[in-house]
Amino acid sequence: MLANPVSKPRTKPPGERRDELMTAAERLFLEKGVEQTTIEEITTGAGVAKGTFYLHFSSKADVLQALRSRFVQAVLDGIVATVGRCRQEDWRGKLAAWSTACATGYLDAAGLHHLAFVAAPPATREGLSRNILIDHLSELIADGAGEGAWSADDPGFTAVFLFNALHGIVNQPGIAETPSARAGLLGAIEAHFLRALGLWSGID
Amino acid sequence: MLANPVSKPRTKPPGERRDELMTAAERLFLEKGVEQTTIEEITTGAGVAKGTFYLHFSSKADVLQALRSRFVQAVLDGIVATVGRCRQEDWRGKLAAWSTACATGYLDAAGLHHLAFVAAPPATREGLSRNILIDHLSELIADGAGEGAWSADDPGFTAVFLFNALHGIVNQPGIAETPSARAGLLGAIEAHFLRALGLWSGID
Amino acid sequence: MLANPVSKPRTKPPGERRDELMTAAERLFLEKGVEQTTIEEITTGAGVAKGTFYLHFSSKADVLQALRSRFVQAVLDGIVATVGRCRQEDWRGKLAAWSTACATGYLDAAGLHHLAFVAAPPATREGLSRNILIDHLSELIADGAGEGAWSADDPGFTAVFLFNALHGIVNQPGIAETPSARAGLLGAIEAHFLRALGLWSGID
Amino acid sequence: MLANPVSKPRTKPPGERRDELMTAAERLFLEKGVEQTTIEEITTGAGVAKGTFYLHFSSKADVLQALRSRFVQAVLDGIVATVGRCRQEDWRGKLAAWSTACATGYLDAAGLHHLAFVAAPPATREGLSRNILIDHLSELIADGAGEGAWSADDPGFTAVFLFNALHGIVNQPGIAETPSARAGLLGAIEAHFLRALGLWSGID
DNA sequence: TATGAATGAGATTTCATTCAT
DNA sequence: GATGAATGAAATCTCATTCAT
Numbered sequence: 001m002l003a004n005p006v007s008k009p010r011t012k013p014p015g016e017r018r019d020e021l022m023t024a025a026e027r028l029f030l031e032k033g034v035e036q037t038t039i040e041e042i043t044t045g046a047g048v049a050k051g052t053f054y055l056h057f058s059s060k061a062d063v064l065q066a067l068r069s070r071f072v073q074a075v076l077d078g079i080v081a082t083v084g085r086c087r088q089e090d091w092r093g094k095l096a097a098w099s100t101a102c103a104t105g106y107l108d109a110a111g112l113h114h115l116a117f118v119a120a121p122p123a124t125r126e127g128l129s130r131n132i133l134i135d136h137l138s139e140l141i142a143d144g145a146g147e148g149a150w151s152a153d154d155p156g157f158t159a160v161f162l163f164n165a166l167h168g169i170v171n172q173p174g175i176a177e178t179p180s181a182r183a184g185l186l187g188a189i190e191a192h193f194l195r196a197l198g199l200w201s202g203i204d
Numbered sequence: 205m206l207a208n209p210v211s212k213p214r215t216k217p218p219g220e221r222r223d224e225l226m227t228a229a230e231r232l233f234l235e236k237g238v239e240q241t242t243i244e245e246i247t248t249g250a251g252v253a254k255g256t257f258y259l260h261f262s263s264k265a266d267v268l269q270a271l272r273s274r275f276v277q278a279v280l281d282g283i284v285a286t287v288g289r290c291r292q293e294d295w296r297g298k299l300a301a302w303s304t305a306c307a308t309g310y311l312d313a314a315g316l317h318h319l320a321f322v323a324a325p326p327a328t329r330e331g332l333s334r335n336i337l338i339d340h341l342s343e344l345i346a347d348g349a350g351e352g353a354w355s356a357d358d359p360g361f362t363a364v365f366l367f368n369a370l371h372g373i374v375n376q377p378g379i380a381e382t383p384s385a386r387a388g389l390l391g392a393i394e395a396h397f398l399r400a401l402g403l404w405s406g407i408d
Numbered sequence: 409m410l411a412n413p414v415s416k417p418r419t420k421p422p423g424e425r426r427d428e429l430m431t432a433a434e435r436l437f438l439e440k441g442v443e444q445t446t447i448e449e450i451t452t453g454a455g456v457a458k459g460t461f462y463l464h465f466s467s468k469a470d471v472l473q474a475l476r477s478r479f480v481q482a483v484l485d486g487i488v489a490t491v492g493r494c495r496q497e498d499w500r501g502k503l504a505a506w507s508t509a510c511a512t513g514y515l516d517a518a519g520l521h522h523l524a525f526v527a528a529p530p531a532t533r534e535g536l537s538r539n540i541l542i543d544h545l546s547e548l549i550a551d552g553a554g555e556g557a558w559s560a561d562d563p564g565f566t567a568v569f570l571f572n573a574l575h576g577i578v579n580q581p582g583i584a585e586t587p588s589a590r591a592g593l594l595g596a597i598e599a600h601f602l603r604a605l606g607l608w609s610g611i612d
Numbered sequence: 613m614l615a616n617p618v619s620k621p622r623t624k625p626p627g628e629r630r631d632e633l634m635t636a637a638e639r640l641f642l643e644k645g646v647e648q649t650t651i652e653e654i655t656t657g658a659g660v661a662k663g664t665f666y667l668h669f670s671s672k673a674d675v676l677q678a679l680r681s682r683f684v685q686a687v688l689d690g691i692v693a694t695v696g697r698c699r700q701e702d703w704r705g706k707l708a709a710w711s712t713a714c715a716t717g718y719l720d721a722a723g724l725h726h727l728a729f730v731a732a733p734p735a736t737r738e739g740l741s742r743n744i745l746i747d748h749l750s751e752l753i754a755d756g757a758g759e760g761a762w763s764a765d766d767p768g769f770t771a772v773f774l775f776n777a778l779h780g781i782v783n784q785p786g787i788a789e790t791p792s793a794r795a796g797l798l799g800a801i802e803a804h805f806l807r808a809l810g811l812w813s814g815i816d
Numbered sequence: 817t818a819t820g821a822a823t824g825a826g827a828t829t830t831c832a833t834t835c836a837t
Numbered sequence: 838g839a840t841g842a843a844t845g846a847a848a849t850c851t852c853a854t855t856c857a858t
Contacts (some may be wrong), residue, residue: 038826040827158396162369164375168364196396254854257854263853488794577776604804609851651832660839
């Protein structure tokens, strides 16, 4: 009612407000679960009014979807950067790098991937069978096969197979809590990735 | 007054009522999703009054848990029967049988496994990292390693890895809709299972 | 939360609860207007919980519609009783009785008719051009014409004409506040009704 | 930078903007009802921003009031012009002209009169019992009575009576859709007006 | 056991209105 | 004058759960 003499600017670039809402939502979803978080808590957390939420998202499921996309994109960015550092012809290295970068991205995000893919009410079954990470892995496998680095009858199948395998591994609560446990885990994942393509891993 | 001769008996053996409720819930969960299904719809579907639900289950999560157990137990029963038909020393065959039986169980259940493990509001993250199927596979891998059929540094790891891989594959909507597609899928899964244990598959 | 040791019976015959809600709604609508009344106020006024409202009505417009019907039916009952007291062949008397009984019904209901027909957000324009009162009047006019009591080219037209005329008159705020004002008003209405059918009234 | 050559002028004479807003509001009110129309829809319809609305009107009720006045004034103008064409002493003709001009004004406005008097959230009950049309008719009746053209005990009563009667008739949806139906309707209204003043109409 | 009317906390959503730019 | 992002009070409605019968 009364004018606030120290009021911060009311309007912000739209992207910024949206990000603030997403970040507040992410924190709350992780802290207390998606179901337990109300829209009101999200807006309070972002320091805006309730109605503002609906200027940027149409529902709670909508924010969740946005969080999912943001998370997956971040993981993909990490993968692309890591894989890009391998020599052009080092397909074995690229595959290993892919598995390690992907697993690292998930592990670093702590509960967020759980949120994004498991705890979230996934409207469709698509999330774990079609996403940009699987597409990227599928392409890598196909490219390597084309170059004779390995043989792959069905790169799409193997990509879904390996992505879900990796996802299941890193999704285990309390896994890789120490640096050495994490190193061991990454090594095991890498070995299984290589083996799936018929490459001999040095593990055993 | 005589009892209404057309009315069905109001009381039934508890197990039967419980089953009817579970079946109604399963159908509705698959049709419209867990969140979208109300207790009232379940009871209407089972032909009983709303209060009756609470004589058999404590909440919606409770029915879901019961459905999960029923489903997983059925898949495990199928696996045990199939694997049991292999010769005692045929570890390769047992592993192949495990993958095929598990995949078949999931595929036959249509969307139910999605419901049970993915769409469900999973109280814990355990579902895909600890369950009786993973335990069974883990044991099989450990036993085979003990007999020298393959080497496995960490049977638990490999079991989670393979179970999630398989789960991700069969969870793809519209997969294996024709008998030949299903046969191809089962073959590919088997090949990847064998490869993960360092066994040469005859597939490629 | 705690059991109320003096709690009144929670369940009542459905019609009774419905009536209580309607009566509470009517009082509030008259006191503070339809728009200004919330569902919660209605349920509080009826001594029930908010959700109970939705067991009996689907929306605020729904209660309003029910109030409308209840009111119109009550007015019609009064008309039928009054007109029924006239001798069979006394058409002039019947018409006069109709006008007086209808006006009385409206005047006695104070603001309710205003509510029901004017202040209400009338979804359709039907309320004042088709209702059971108009139908009844139309029939009376047609019957009288059939008996040669008066001539009426279009009984439906005259019924709508007179009903709206009467409605407009009694809807004037503050009209007929004293018994003598009311008597004068009823006389004037009756005279105009008779004149509309070409009958000479003794009024002027 | 040069001003964008395609952009239309942002500022307009205040009266023009106001008219555009009223016209947009009128269209929407008729299309979807007053309650269902939001301020935002009105401003979008008028091609201006939401805030601009409040430069011209203080609320939705305010536009509605403005529409009401505009409509009633237009009808009155039509009546005055038509009645003015009668000879000074032709009271019968003036009354007939009044009824016809008023009905014509309403019929030409289609649903707008409904909006203005019935569907509108009427702040007071005055609309149908006190307005400039009723005042004008009342004066005509009083003047005619003063000249001995008819007798009228209470011109105000008769004016309200007849205005509401006419309003109810023309407010019927679908009435007078063909020219001949309209002619018949106007004749019937005129006849009832004359009869109400004790004048013999040529109708029956 | 079974019923289903009643509960009531709480969720989502709308939208008239403001005001810094 | 004009804008439109932001506000936030308030409204509607849902539905898991209870409990008197």
